Amino acid sequence: MAYNSWDYTCFGICYENLKGPGYTRDCKYRTEGSTFQDEMRGVAPKICTACPVGKTVAEKCLPTADRQCVCSPTFMLQEGGKFTCPAGETLVGTECKLCEKDKWKFEPGVQSCTRCSLDDSTTLSEGSTSETDCICPAGKYDNGKKKCVDIVEGMNETATGMTLANVTLERGWWRTDAESTDVRECPVAEACVGGNSAEDYCREGHNGPYCGVCGSGFFKSPLSVCKSCPKSVVEIAMTVVFVVVAISETAKVFNVDLLSLVPVGCMVGDGFNYYDFLLMTTLIIISICGLLVLAGVKNKNKRVGFFNSAIAVTYFTFPSVTTTIWAVFPCEHFDDETSNLHIDLSVDFNGGKRVLWVVYGIFMVLIFPVGVTSLYFSLVFKNRAAISQPVDVRSANQKLMLLRFLYDPYTSCFGISRSWT
DSSP states (O other), rough: OOOEEEEEEEEOOOOHHHTTTTTOOOOSSEEEEEEEEEESOOOOEEEEEEEEEEEOOOSOOOBBBBOEEOOOOTTTTTTTOOEOOOOOOEEEETTEOOOOEEEEOOOOSSSSOEHHHHHHHBOOSSSSSSSGGGGTTTTEEOOSSSSEEEEEBBBBBOSSOOTTTOBOOOOOOOOOTTOOOEEOOSSSSGBBBBBOOOSSSSEEEEEEEEGGEEEEEEEEEEEEEEOOSSSHHHHHHHHHHHHHHHHHHHHHHHHOGGGGGSSSSHHOOOOHHHHHHHHHHHHHHHHHHHHHHHHHHHHHGGGHHHHHHHHHHHHHHHHHHHHHHTTTOOOOEEETTTTESSOOTSBTTTTHHHHHHHHHHHHIIIIIIIIIHHHHHHHHHHHHHHHSSOOOHHHHHHHHHHHHHTOOOOOOOOBBOOOOO
């Protein structure tokens, strides 16, 4: 028989009248085979006997018997009278001890605790009773392939127990879905609020790739943050007027595209996308220039003035319309095998009308970036002799003065001499 060290009981009688019910007494010497000297005279010494494995001396006597052997605090009693270690504990020597961190045991028994099968995982504490207690520590996440891997930039550095499905993203970061490992920084940090649910990565009013698409009833502000649409036509009109008046002077200096600052989507509905914006922008400029040229053709006396006005329109709109045209080509590819237009992430790059818009974009490139700059060059080159004249002579040439915006900001070049006096 195996014995527990120091756990001995003495067989005799626990007298209630000794010191009252429940009075406890120990063996005089804590070694097996030593004798117990009863405190009452006339009672013969008793032999101390060790408790078997799994039992220890009871703290109190029973009313009519000596202290008995009961389950050790680290053991439990199963049906059938067997003593064993509870779940989350294993037998070490002669007592049950909690499973170490990184290990678990889900059922009672004296068998060893099982090490976590998830590589590089741990448990939050000792005594784990389930394999689900094995989690990835801070700085790692469960990649779904039985391994904890290092987090990537944009994932929370302090969260524990993260899996690929519920990984927590920092503010300003986004991914396509709960199975994506491609975490990307949002171009507009305010649009991405982070979190551990793909449905909640975006702030209110935002959705889509990079949270860069405005939802129904929202429009994109000049800072690319989605704002609620004004509730009435009057409010929309006031918003347009405010934008134009407040930013018109700045637009002259910094070449701000005013059309992009107007809540067009609120006025025409949710179906308005970048293709529509491209069409609207280019056709408006072409229409204005066409009307001016047509007016010049019909009015010979003011032909030069109308023609130069048309050129001036192209000059002041050239940077923004050129940027608008070139933006129709680049796209963004994502790990869920989708592609979207870079400038407008609501547009499916592989949509059925994509080829049509690419052809239209190429045609607009030939008209604006190529055609308009060629027109400017031909006008300046044709009038190079007059432009090279002194300022007073040049100023007297009214036709030339109408083209002044084409050459005045530049220094002399290619034989064109300018006087800054």
